[in-house]
Amino acid sequence: MCQPYASDPAHLRGRLHPEQESGFRSPYQRDRDRIIHCNAFRRLKHKTQVFVEHEGDYYRTRLTHSIEVAQVARTIARALGLNSDLTEAVALAHDLGHTPFGHTGEDALQACMEPWGGFDHNAQAIRIVTRLETQYVAFDGLNLTWDCLEGIAKHNGPVTGPVPAALATYNAQHDLELHTHASAEAQVAALSDDIAYTNHDLLDGLRAGLFAEQDLTALPVLGPAFAEVDRLHPGAERIRRRHEALRRVFGVMVGDLIETSRERIATIAPGSVQDIREAGMPAILFSDRMWSELRQIRAFLFERMYRAPSVMAKRVEAERIIRDLFPLYLSRPDLLPGRWQPRIALASDAQLARIVADYIAGMTDRYAIRAHHDHFPGTLETL
Template structure:
C-alpha cells in the first residue's frame, strides 16, 4: 500500500510512534490499528445517541454524531485515494473527530462552557483528546487508546496551528497538559490527511444539515433555489427528471453537491501540491498555509450556505426551543453534581475533591460530556422529578 502513497503522505511504517511503545500488530498498520481502537471504544458507540441538530427522540432518520462520522469517513477516504494520501489515517481521524461532543450537539457544549467558565473551560476537541488519552480505560498497561502521534496530532490540529497565529485562542488545559508529555507541535499545521478529514466534515454536514432541515420542514426546496451551488443543482435535477418526487429530488441533488465539492477540493489541492512540491509530511506541516483546500469560489458558496442555515435552521424557533431545554438539562445536572458529587456513580466520585472543587468540576464535566441525549434526559428526570425513582 505504501508504494502508492504520495511522498508527503503519512507512512505508517515511519510513524512517530505511541506514547507507550507496543509491538507491531501483524498485518495491520499502525493507523489501521488506531482506527480499530476508535471503533471499538465506548465513546464511539455512544455517538449513536448524540445528535447533530435534533434531539434523538425527534425522529430516527435525522443524523446523529455516529452516522455523521461514518459519512465523513467515507468522504475522507475517497479524497485521500484521489490524492495519494493515507486513507487509514484519514479514516481514523474522521471517526474520532466528534468523540468529545456533549449530548444535545452544540447546545450541550455551550452549556458546559458556561458551567466551566470559572474552572478550566470546556472545548470538544480537547475533550476528544482526553477521551483517547485518558478517559477510555480498556487496556491493562495504559489509560486511553494509546494512539499514534499522527492521529493525536490530527485530532487537535485538524483546523490549523493552535499557537503562533494572530487569531490563536488560549489553549484548553487538556491540550497543554498532554503536549507537555508528548509534544504535538502545536505551532505547525497537521498532516494532509488531517486537513482532508477536516474539510470532509464540512462537506458532509453542509449537505446533510440541509437534508435534515428539509425533512424537518424548517424550510422548503423553493427556499434553496436562490442559493449558489445548491440552487443550480436542484434546478438541474428538476429539469432532467420532470415530476420527480421530493425524496428522490433531494437525494439526487445532494449527491451531486457532494461530488462538486469533492472534485473542487481535489482540483484546488492538486494545484497547491504542484505549486508547493512537498516531499515529506513535514513539508506539509511547515508550509505556512493549508495544503488541502477548496477554491475561492466554493469557499464563497460555503459562506452563503452557512448564512442561509444559521437563521433558517440553527436559529429556527423550533430548534431554539430544543436548544433552550437542552441547556437547562446540562446546567441543572452540572450544578447538582458539583454541589453533591456523591450523587454520581461511585467510580466517578473517586477523583473528586469535595463540593465545588476544581477536580470535582472536571469530573462532572467528563461525566456529563460522555452522556447520550437519552441518558442525560433520563438522568435529569431521575434527579429532578420527585415522582420518579432514582
C-alpha cells in the same frame, strides 16, 4: 499509490506507550479499529447533531455524521494520494469529545467550566482517547499513534492563543507540535466534516419541514444542481429529485476540494509530511468561489435551521439541563457512579470540576434528560 507527502506508517512517530505493532494491520488501521470499538464512539449514536436524538429515526446523530465524514474523507484522501487509513481514523474520532445536545451542550459546559480552564470538544476528544477510555490493562486511553493524536488535536489548523486546558495537560507530556498545521490527512478530515454536515443538514432540514426545495433553488451550487436534475429527469418524484440534487451538490464540493488542493500542493511542492506541517498555509482547501458559496449556504442554514424556533426551544431546555446538572454534581459528587468515586476522593476543586465535566460530556442525550428528570422533576416542558 501514496505520495511522498503522505503520512507513512513505516515512519511512525510512535505511541506514548510503546507496543508491538500488528503483523496484519498497519498502525493507522489499528488506531481506526480502537476508535470504532471504544465506548465514546458508541455513545455518539445517541448524541445530537442538530435535532435531539429521540426526535426522529432518520435524522443524523453524531455517529452517523462521523461515519459520513469518514466516507467523504477516504474518497478525497485516495484521490490526493494520501494515507486513507489515517484520514479515516481522524475523521471517525473528530467528534468523540462532543457533549450531549451538540454545540448547545458544549457552550453550556464551557460556561460552567470557565473558572477551571473551560471546555472544548476537540480537547475533550484528546482527553477521551488518552485517559478516559479504560479498556486496556497496560495504559489509560487508546494509546493511538502520535500521527492520529496530532490529527484529532489540530485538524482545524494550528492551535494558537490559549490552549484548552485538557489539551495543554496532555501536550505537556507528549508534544503534538500544536503551532504547526496537521498532516494533509487530518486537513482532509476537517474539510470533509464541512462537506458532510452542509449536505446532511440540508437533507435533515428538508425532512423536518423547516424549508422546502424551492427555498434551496436560489442558493449557489444547489440551484444549478436542481436545474440539472429537472433537465435530465423531468417530472421526477419529489423525494428522488431532492436526493438526486443533493448528490450532485456533494460531488461538486468534493471535486472542488480535490482540484484546489492539488493546485495548492503543487505550489507547496512538499517532499514529506513534515513539509506539509511546516508550509505555513493549509494544503487542503476549497477554491475561493466555493468557500464563498459555502458561506452563503451556511448563512441560510443558520437562519432557517439552526435558529428555527422549534430547534431553539429544544436548545433552551438542553442548555438548562447542563447548567442544572453541573453545579448539582459539583456539590454532590457522591451522586456520580461508584467507578468515578476513587478519582473524586483525591481530587482538588479544579480536578473535581474536570471530573464532573468528563461525566456530563460523556452523557448521551437521553441519559442527560433522564438524569435531569430524576433530580429536577417536572421542570422541563419539551424534552
